[in-house]
Amino acid sequence: MPIKFLYIDDDETEKLQPLINELIHHSKGELEIVHTRVRPMQEIKCRFLDGGFHGLIIDQKLDAANEHGETVDYWGTSLAQNLRTEMIGDINVPSSPIVLLSNEDVYLKFYDLDESAHNLFDFTFCKKQVARDTDFAIKASKIITALAKAYIIARDEIPALRARNVKNEALLEPLLKWDSDIYEYTDKRFIDYVSSKSHDLHILVSLLLNTFVRSAGILVTEEMLATKLGVDVTASDDWQKLLLEFDAFTYKGVFSELKVRWWMSRIEDWWHENSDDSQVLRALVAEDRVEVIKNITGLESLVAIQPKYSNGKQSKKFWVNCIVSGTPLDPYDAIVANKPDLMPWEQVIYLDAKTTFDREHTPKYSVHPDYQRKVKPLHKRLTLDG
Numbered sequence: 001m002p003i004k005f006l007y008i009d010d011d012e013t014e015k016l017q018p019l020i021n022e023l024i025h026h027s028k029g030e031l032e033i034v035h036t037r038v039r040p041m042q043e044i045k046c047r048f049l050d051g052g053f054h055g056l057i058i059d060q061k062l063d064a065a066n067e068h069g070e071t072v073d074y075w076g077t078s079l080a081q082n083l084r085t086e087m088i089g090d091i092n093v094p095s096s097p098i099v100l101l102s103n104e105d106v107y108l109k110f111y112d113l114d115e116s117a118h119n120l121f122d123f124t125f126c127k128k129q130v131a132r133d134t135d136f137a138i139k140a141s142k143i144i145t146a147l148a149k150a151y152i153i154a155r156d157e158i159p160a161l162r163a164r165n166v167k168n169e170a171l172l173e174p175l176l177k178w179d180s181d182i183y184e185y186t187d188k189r190f191i192d193y194v195s196s197k198s199h200d201l202h203i204l205v206s207l208l209l210n211t212f213v214r215s216a217g218i219l220v221t222e223e224m225l226a227t228k229l230g231v232d233v234t235a236s237d238d239w240q241k242l243l244l245e246f247d248a249f250t251y252k253g254v255f256s257e258l259k260v261r262w263w264m265s266r267i268e269d270w271w272h273e274n275s276d277d278s279q280v281l282r283a284l285v286a287e288d289r290v291e292v293i294k295n296i297t298g299l300e301s302l303v304a305i306q307p308k309y310s311n312g313k314q315s316k317k318f319w320v321n322c323i324v325s326g327t328p329l330d331p332y333d334a335i336v337a338n339k340p341d342l343m344p345w346e347q348v349i350y351l352d353a354k355t356t357f358d359r360e361h362t363p364k365y366s367v368h369p370d371y372q373r374k375v376k377p378l379h380k381r382l383t384l385d386g
Contacts, residue, residue: 097150139258249267
């Protein structure tokens with residue numbers, strides 16, 4: 001059965017159909033989107049319930065008349081707020097994803113910068129980007145579909161588990177698909193906080209998407225994993241074979257279809273179990289990490305990451321990546337980006353010195369106030385010869 005979204009937009013269906021078709025196409029048959037023009041809020045709610053929809057897509061600007069010449073006096077944010085209130089207060093209105101699909105740049109930027117905006121929308125997308133950029137359209141389609149699946153699991157499992165007063169490991173297992181080993185070494189601040197929000201399924205799903213899956217720390221992407229192992233992926237013919245060693249450590253919970261990620265605690269367990277106990281992964285330079293991995297696996301076609309800067313001043317204890325360029329860095333050689341609402345279990349966001357010096361990080365990212373005076377000295381240290 002397809003995942004159904006009700007799409008509220010004041011434009012005509014014929015005008016929006018190519019956009020709708022793009023999202024449906026990239027869902028590979030999983031997604032169905034039904035468009036309606038503006039209606040009174042109560043009628044929108046009734047259509048949502050009667051149609052058996054799994055979520056809503058809303059435009060921000062809803063001021064054009066519908067096919068009957070009728071207009072409404074609300075914006076997309078107001079409609080979302082009304083629906084969220086209904087989902088919390090009325091047991092007959094299921095908690096469901098609400099996605100903003102708009103060309104209103106001001107609000108889209110506000111959403112990215114202000115976590116409180118996540119109280120309304122689960123995600124926002126720019127219409128123009130979906131229409132013009134195939135990769136972005138694929139991303140949007142995947143996230144919309146994954147949001148619906150996450151909400152379905154949350155609705156079906158979490159209230160019943162809460163009623164039984166199960167422990168946190170069992171409470172979150174349907175969403176995270178973890179075992180006792182993973183649970184034991186997962187940041188307890190994450191577990192306690194997320195569990196404390198399990199009464200509100202919207203907040204729960206939003207936390208998992210934005211501060212767990214699409215964040216660094218507990219989970220790592222392929223790029224992050226390669227950096228922590230010290231392996232240059234592009235130069236290593238055996239990289240894919242090495243990834244097979246970690247297949248059992250991949251994250252299989254909600255939103256895992258967005259991108260392959262691994263439980264970092266299980267990677268570190270693998271290292272601890274197979275290498276000399278005195279060799280802490282993070283304490284070694286890239287060449288030494290790769291040599292240990294070769295000895296463990298027998299994979300010889302693995303090449304260590306080389307420093308970006310050639311003057312010999314850059315540390316080879318790579319552990320993080322520049323959020324803009326992807327450059328592997330030791331935090332000692334990195335600039336910290338400003339993100340005041342970072343949760344305690346999330347890894348700090350880092351910027352490469354040259355990327356920052358050349359202002360390639362703006363306008364999306366800014367430098368943390370404590371690091372603003374460090375940009376020029378760090379850039380000079382890493383780039384100055386002699």
